[in-house]
Structure formats: structure tokens, C-alpha cells
Amino acid sequence: MTRAIYPGSFDPVTKGHLDIIIRTSKIMSHLTVTVMDNPRKVATYDIEKRVEMLKLVIEPYKNVEVDYYKGLLIDYAQQKKIGIIVKGLRAISDFEFEFQMALVNQKLNPAIETLFMMTNSKYSYLSSSIVKEIAALGGNVSSLVPPEVHDMIISKFKLD
Numbered sequence: 122m123t124r125a126i127y128p129g130s131f132d133p134v135t136k137g138h139l140d141i142i143i144r145t146s147k148i149m150s151h152l153t154v155t156v157m158d159n160p161r162k163v164a165t166y167d168i169e170k171r172v173e174m175l176k177l178v179i180e181p182y183k184n185v186e187v188d189y190y191k192g193l194l195i196d197y198a199q200q201k202k203i204g205i206i207v208k209g210l211r212a213i214s215d216f217e218f219e220f221q222m223a224l225v226n227q228k229l230n231p232a233i234e235t236l237f238m239m240t241n242s243k244y245s246y247l248s249s250s251i252v253k254e255i256a257a258l259g260g261n262v263s264s265l266v267p268p269e270v271h272d273m274i275i276s277k278f279k280l281d
């Protein structure tokens with residue numbers, strides 16, 4: 122049984138994340154998508170909302186579950202007894218930081234491997250920050266986010 126964790130802030134989940142989830146779920150027996158806080162960013166959606174959105178999106182994929190954790194990724198992997206961390210890689214700009222994180226995590230626990238899944242070129246430009254910027258300025262994000270969570274995402278930016 123090959124189990125993996127796909128961690129991220131998912132603030133909010135995009136079609137790029139979903140693409141990584143679907144492709145990873147095909148090569149792993151089980152995938153845990155784990156919502157975590159990125160200490161370098163202030164989250165827009167609270168952790169419960171991010172989990173709720175992911176649960177809607179992963180519903181058709183029976184070997185995928187959603188979880189959340191507050192703390193170090195490597196401690197979480199250890200607690201869950203999962204030996205593989207999957208990260209999505211978009212452009213060269215992602216690489217330097219992801220490489221550093223993978224090496225830090227390797228230092229903290231060499232038994233846990235980080236695997237990188239290349240983005241689908243369709244989504245190489247896409248990020249949660251881009252989605253929020255467009256939505257905040259009243260643009261259309263329907264081609265960028267899974268339809269199940271579109272209204273939840275834009276409701277954050279709607280003025281009553």
C-alpha cells in the first residue's frame with residue numbers, strides 16, 4: 122500500500138491543485154490532502170472553510186481524504202506513518218523554495234521522501250493568490266477553480 126500526503130495551504134483550492142490530486146491519486150493507493158498553515162502567508166479562508174472546499178472537490182475520488190494539521194509537516198507525516206510527501210511544481214520560481222523545504226524535511230526525518238509532481242502546463246500560471254486577486258477585483262475566476270467551490274470562493278469578496 123503506497124500512501125502519500127499532499128500538503129498545502131489551499132487558500133483556496135484551484136484547478137491546478139485538483140489536477141495534482143487526481144494525477145497523484147492514480148499512482149498512489151491512498152492520498153491524504155492536508156491543509157496546513159504556511160507561516161509565510163496570512164490565510165484568507167479559515168482552515169475549516171479550506172477543508173470544507175477540498176472535501177467537496179475530492180468527493181469523486183474514493184482513495185483521497187482531506188485532513189488538516191497545525192504544526193510541522195514532518196511531525197504530521199510521522200504521526201500518520203506516511204512516508205511520501207507530494208508537492209506540485211509549477212515554474213522554476215517554485216523550485217528553489219521547494220528544494221529547500223524538501224532538504225529541510227529530509228534533514229528532520231530522512232525516512233520520509235518528498236516527490237515532485239510537475240504541473241499540467243494548462244495550469245502553470247495558476248495560484249491561489251492569482252485567483253484571490255482576480256476575484257477581489259471583480260474578475261471571472263470560473264475557469265480557474267473547481268465549479269463546486271466557485272461560489273464559496275467569490276462570496277468572500279462580495280459586498281452586501
Ligand code: PNS
Pocket residue numbers: 128129130131157158159160161162192193194195222225226
Ligand atoms: O500551498 P503552500 O502555501 O505552498 O504550502 C506550504 C506548506 C503549508 C506545505 C508549508 O508551509 C508547510 O509545510 N507548512 C508547515 C510547517 C513546516 O513543516 N515547515 C517546513 C519546515 S521549515
